[in-house]
Amino acid sequence: MEPKIKETAWNPELESQMLEQWERLHLHDFVPEEKNFVIDTPPPYPSGRPWHIGAAAHYSQIDMIARTARMAGNNVYFPVGIDRNGLPVEIYTEKKHNIRMQETERSKFLELCKSSLDDLEAEMIQIMKSLGLSANFAQYYRTDSEEYRILTQATFIELWKKGIIYKATRPNNYDWVSGTTIADAEIQYQDIPTKLVYMKFKVKDTGKTIIIASTRPELLCACQTVIVNPEDQRYKDVIGKKIIVPVVNREVTIREHHSAQMEFGSGAVMVCSYGDQNDVALFREMKLEEIVAIGTNGLMTEAAGKYAGMKVKAARTQIIEDLKTADLIEKIEDITHRTPISERSKIPIEIIPMEEYYVRQIESVEKIRNLAQKITFHPEMHRQILMNWLDSITIDWPISRRRFYGTEIPIWYCKNCSEPHVPEPGRYYKPWKDSAPFAKCTKCSSKDFVGETRTFDTWMDSSVSPLFISKFQSDPEFFRKTYPATLRPQAKDIVRTWLYYTILRCEQLTGRVPWSEAWIMGYGLDEKGMKMSKSKGNVVDPLPVIQKFGADTFRFWSASEINHGYDFRCSEQKIETTKKFLSKLWNVSRFISSYPVIKDANPTETDRWILSELDNLIKECRNGYSDYNFFVPAIAVREFTWNVFAAHYIEMVKARAYGDGFTESEKNAAIYTLHKVLSTILLLLAPITPFITDFMWQTLYSKETIHKQRHPEPQGAEDMSRFTKEIEEFNSRVWNEKKSKGLSLKDAISIEIPEYLKPFAKDLISMHRIST
Incomplete structure (x- = not known):
């Protein structure tokens, strides 16, 4: 019979077709329900050449979380944004145009920064789409948008009124290269x-x-x-x-x-x-x-x-x-x-007395420590990073920066008495250029004001991301259904900043912890185990790698290489090696596609054995997926597919599937089992390799995408794993015996089948052409 899968090998160019189909189906659009799985996705920062291979691996695994949650039956909200505030783009713009920020007219400098970000952002979005991220890109957000900055300023105004923000002159860490606290x-x-x-x-x-x-x-x-x-x-x-x-x-x-x-x-x-x-x-x-x-x-x-x-x-x-x-x-x-x-300029800081705005945090340390106990950390060991940081806090958080490209601090000062005035929330304010929205000073009645020129620390913006995606203060019903979020995925190096500041700010504004779970990933290292950085010249650009090997190869490498929470090494050679498994999966699938799908059959002992191993595989994968540790299912599926299913079961039942010397019932049982195992493997791999699994699923099993299916569940098969080692050892012994006698694998051989393998004798005799 002709295989349904016509292509002799998986072609990564097919991935673009699948992307177009998913977009056409609006597969990842979100409509809030009463209960939702909300991911507070880290908005990546475009600075210079965006991303490196470790970051791309990180985001591919965040997508695995989203796909895993959908297959568990959740209504998933997977927003994506771009973080565009702060120092890196200013430094990039200064280098690109050979200018200095402080010597450039502010409006012109901001336009140059925006232009630089637009170019870099386009490539970043391309990488995320190429990776198969199942986010709704039609509605991605920017942290420098008017809408986002309105929220940042509104939260500042609210905390100002609560007395949580104050101004003081204190010794501060000062980066004299970037010119800011x-x-x-x-x-x-x-x-x-x-x-x-x-x-x-x-x-x-x-x-x-x-x-x-x-x-x-x-x-x-x-x-x-x-x-x-x-x-x-x-x-x-x-x-x-x-x-x-x-x-x-x-x-x-x-x-x-x-x-x-x-x-x-x-x-x-x-x-x-x-x-x-x-x-x-x-x-x-x-x-x-x-x-x-x-x-x-x-x-x-x-x-x-x-x-x-x-x-x-x-x-x-x-x-x-x-x-x-x-x-x-x-x-x-x-x-x-x-x-x-x-952290930004990589030069030693100085401690200099500066007048800055502060957010009170010392008095909240114990409260944050208690709230952190309510968050499930994946892996648990990274909770300690947060706890260590809480132990080290000795001063309040200075939030004002002497930079241009950031959300402006919405304050005007009376020219006569210097009294600070904060406007009502709801608009985006630029005090350095806008007229004061006040008729007169509340203290001395003067009508002359001067606007604040400083901007916020970029974490003031980033720390309200769960509030922004849930439409805090703009859509009460949407907010009710989507806040707190379910999960914060992020790298371990920003636990002390993004994760901590988000808990602090969201508690101050809502009284609640912003999410119930935190998923923390390690660093992407180069082949020698060194952390990747542009200054070292050891950064690997992910886009050419994805274009060369395909997103699924890259994603499977990410899952099978990274034991969650630990640092991992990146190399193109390892990624290329990963491709061998997908080729094996393709060849197995193409072979099985030669047979029609049979809905039910009466399995033989051999079939019951592999279905028992399949049940064990499902249990192991579900354990890994429940902890968002994709290393577990990736390794388990690869081991099962390559070394158990393909190497032993398929070889044992080939003749039976052909109907050569077997009854129709026995033949149908083999074909049923082959498709049962393959379809389950595809479902188990779908969150990790979404392209190849969906292509095969739609070719063989359904017109509906695999990404609308549920996780497979164990069928309660009798545990027959006790036979696995015996079957593997017997098959290896026969193959070695033939090799030692100069026989081909198709040649007949006289060898005794052990008593404990007699239930599988008919398939073993056919497989090895054993003479009796």
Whole structure:
């Protein structure tokens, strides 16, 4: 008989036909019901060449979640958006047009940013569609749209009125390259080689010299005290005395403090504004007067005296030389220092006093900790990332940024008395260019206002994504049905930012946790196990790989390579190897398509054995899918299809399916079982490889797409897995025996069938041409 599947091999070009069919059927449109499965999908950020292969793998698995939920009978809401706010596009635009943001007219710079994003976004959407993401792309959102920014501003206004947002001047993490304050969550730490300088401080009127070790001698001008541990007997006689800061020759007092580590350096520590967060805490506790040594331009200020105007590194080098000349250095050690780095610009941050807006978070830490216990984490181990972050929070969240491309802070100030005025929500406000929507100042009645020029931290936008997709404040009925969302899928590196800030903000605005589940993925690494980055040049562009091997090959590689929650290595070679399984599946399906589908039959022992193994496969796959761990079903289906179904069962029943020496009933049983197993494999693989499974399903089993079917369920077959190893070992023994005798697999052989395999004897005799 001619196979129904005409093509001799799976052609990835068929994937575009399936995409067109799904769009034509509006297969992934969403109409809310009383109960819905809502995915708070991460909006990817187009910056430079969008995405790398690890991110594409991440999103393909998010789509597997959506498809899994549909096959479980859920009404799935799978929105998709593009995150277009923040620093990366500004940096990209500056490089692309060879301009500087602060030196460019704001409206013009914003237009250049938007144009850059449009080009990059188009390619990102193309990649997502090519991957087969089952989202409704006709309605994808942008975080820089007027609609989205209206919501961000409205939530700010609401929290302002509640007193949760306030303005204060405090020491802040400052990225002088990007020219803005950043939150603790935007800091990474790197071990950087540096010098630990042991400097000589003279105690006034005693002739005594104290050695103080520091990695930042450029901050000598900002030193306001020297501390020693109260238990340190070496310094008992100098507590309260004056000590002379070298180079600047200023006197400060020696004080006791438990934070001084006796084992580090000499045990004496200079406290400067601001070398690190410990300095910040000490200045607050001791009520010290800060000295700003480093400006927002990254240069030393006038407080640095003759070093004013120098870059920090240059000032450090020069001060070390001057200390040497004055014989004020005992020694210098080369060490590795854990240094705070800006996540965006990759340069060391400085701590500089800045006036910023803050969201209160310290008082919410325990509440967030309790809410987090209500969220199911997949995998559970990544809950600890959030808990560790909550333990580290010591200050409120600074949310104002001195950048252009972001949602504007909706505040105007009275020109006369500086009173801040916040408008009513519901419009998109641009205070830097719009007239104030107030007739007069509520404090002094002045009619003149000046608008705020700063924008929000981009996480102020991103953190309301579950509110935006559920139409918070714009469609109460839609919101009631879709909030809280079901699931937040995301990478582990933004647990401390996106996941945490979303819980914080949504609780402040709704009193509820934003979703019931969080699905956390690991990093995509290169072939050598290094994290991919553009600066390292080890990023693999996913689009050419998808075009070369097809989306299903890429997706199956993603599922079979990544044990959920762990980092994974990416290589084109591994993806190409994955294609072999889909080729095997295609060949098996094409063979079975030669036989008509039989709705019912009386299975033989051989058929009952493979149906028993199929039941076990279904159970294993369902366990993996229930935890959104696609590694489990991918590996299980591949192992079963290749090494059990194709290698043994199909070979055992080929002759029976042909009707060669068997009854009609036995023949029909083989054909029924072949189709039963294949159709189940297709259903089990549908969330992972949606294209090839739907093509085969519609060719062989139904005019309706496979993506409207339900997950297969175990049929309650008797467990016959005890025979699997015996069957495999017997078949291998026969094949090896033939090989050792120089026989082909089609040649007859005389060999005894073990007693325990007698129920399968008729198929085994036919398969191996065993003479009796």
